[in-house]
Amino acid sequence: MEEFHKVRRLPPYVFEQVNRLKASARAAGADIVDLGMGNPDLPTPQSVVDKLCEAVQDPRTHRYSSSKGIPGLRRAQAAYYERRFGVKLNPDTQIVATLGSKEGFANMAQAITAPGDVVLCPDPTYPIHAFGFIMSGGVIRSIPAMPDDHFIPALERGIRHSIPKPLALILNYPSNPTAHVASLDFYKDVVAFARKNEIIILSDLAYSEIYFDDAPPPSVLQIPGAIDVAVEFTSMSKTFSMPGWRMGFAVGNERLISALTRVKSYLDYGAFTPIQVAAAAALNGDGSDIAEVRAIYKHRRDVLVESFGRAGWPIPAPAATMFAWAPIPEKFRSLGSLEFSKLLIEHADVAVAPGIGFGEHGDDYIRIALVENEHRIRQAARNLKRFLSTADEKLHNVIPLNARR
Numbered sequence: 001m002e003e004f005h006k007v008r009r010l011p012p013y014v015f016e017q018v019n020r021l022k023a024s025a026r027a028a029g030a031d032i033v034d035l036g037m038g039n040p041d042l043p044t045p046q047s048v049v050d051k052l053c054e055a056v057q058d059p060r061t062h063r064y065s066s067s068k069g070i071p072g073l074r075r076a077q078a079a080y081y082e083r084r085f086g087v088k089l090n091p092d093t094q095i096v097a098t099l100g101s102k103e104g105f106a107n108m109a110q111a112i113t114a115p116g117d118v119v120l121c122p123d124p125t126y127p128i129h130a131f132g133f134i135m136s137g138g139v140i141r142s143i144p145a146m147p148d149d150h151f152i153p154a155l156e157r158g159i160r161h162s163i164p165k166p167l168a169l170i171l172n173y174p175s176n177p178t179a180h181v182a183s184l185d186f187y188k189d190v191v192a193f194a195r196k197n198e199i200i201i202l203s204d205l206a207y208s209e210i211y212f213d214d215a216p217p218p219s220v221l222q223i224p225g226a227i228d229v230a231v232e233f234t235s236m237s238k239t240f241s242m243p244g245w246r247m248g249f250a251v252g253n254e255r256l257i258s259a260l261t262r263v264k265s266y267l268d269y270g271a272f273t274p275i276q277v278a279a280a281a282a283l284n285g286d287g288s289d290i291a292e293v294r295a296i297y298k299h300r301r302d303v304l305v306e307s308f309g310r311a312g313w314p315i316p317a318p319a320a321t322m323f324a325w326a327p328i329p330e331k332f333r334s335l336g337s338l339e340f341s342k343l344l345i346e347h348a349d350v351a352v353a354p355g356i357g358f359g360e361h362g363d364d365y366i367r368i369a370l371v372e373n374e375h376r377i378r379q380a381a382r383n384l385k386r387f388l389s390t391a392d393e394k395l396h397n398v399i400p401l402n403a404r405r
């Protein structure tokens with residue numbers, strides 16, 4: 001029987017292949033250091049867990065909640081934007097809580113896309129950026145992921161060569177998977193471009209708080225006039241180590257927020273109220289929980305760069321996110337990222353995410369997630385050193401020539 005139209009447009013998750021191999025290696029007794037999925041291993045701060053437990057004792061919280069988010073939560077998000085970015089938002093019209101930022105992004109795509117609408121999407125990027133629109137009947141035109149001098153010319157070509165004119169443009173800085181960070185000057189140029197050409201900006205700022213340089217990543221909404229064209233998505237998942245709680249936000253342009261709020265009002269009743277109460281408490285905190293999480297990722301990043309470098313694999317130090325975007329060692333590059341990732345599981349007991357899973361321009365890279373502790377990262381480096389020292393043998397004996405790109 002023919003596959004459903006929508007399902008046909010969703011290729012099997014590339015990461016699934018690596019996950020299967022990882023599971024079978026583990027079943028055979030291998031001790032795999034798992035730096036694959038971006039699934040934070042740190043516990044949610046105790047004060048946030050306590051708040052949830054307290055709220056759940058009140059039976060009134062057991063009823064359906066509010067799809068757009070309880071007022072206290074939206075107010076807490078407005079206070080966060082004002083404190084962190086100096087951006088004033090109206091909690092009633094410019095903020096909606098989402099069931100994680102992924103849900104918010106996907107339903108925004110659903111809310112605004114007509115069949116055949118063109119969307120400018122970075123490649124490589126986090127998969128929902130493209131597939132949220134593909135599932136909604138949109139068409140993707142790839143743009144570079146790097147926020148450099150080539151970016152605006154690529155947008156101009158995107159406009160010139162797309163029929164119909166692109167509906168929206170996706171930004172994601174700090175980027176998953178490349179870890180690139182954008183400057184305010186970059187956002188200024190992009191906002192000017194979007195306003196001139198009447199294109200919507202969807203900015204994914206999931207890593208707003210996971211940064212290691214002195215300059216925190218800016219919000220696109222800091223640019224005057226951005227609110228006329230832009231919405232931004234943030235997430236509690238990484239900032240407060242709350243990935244399983246499913247809590248995020250969309251904020252910005254009223255018309256876009258209202259479209260998403262309308263769609264969501266048909267789909268959900270909001271997160272469980274105690275989760276929303278606890279999330280508001282987290283956002284209203286003094287920032288010490290965030291600083292602690294940031295320091296842990298920074299230390300892991302330093303250990304990764306130092307130990308992998310010594311093992312013979314130099315990794316550029318990411319300035320933000322919980323990921324390193326590592327060029328595949330020259331010798332192995334022609335294998336492509338999926339084959340190389342499989343090799344790492346089978347011969348180095350290390351799992352990573354193949355760059356191809358983020359788009360065709362990611363295939364010379366793998367993504368390493370900082371989701372195991374220092375000790376385990378050093379273990380991975382030791383395994384890799386052993387693996388790299390027998391690279392020639394691996395290349396010639398393990399992978400048949402016809403498996404190479």
Ligand SMILES: Cc1ncc(COP(=O)(O)O)c(C=O)c1O
Nearest residue numbers: 100101102126176206235237248
């Ligand atoms: C760039 C980016 N956006 C969104 C998400 C999804 O986050 P959430 O847990 O808020 O849905 C992730 C998660 O890894 C991400 O890396």
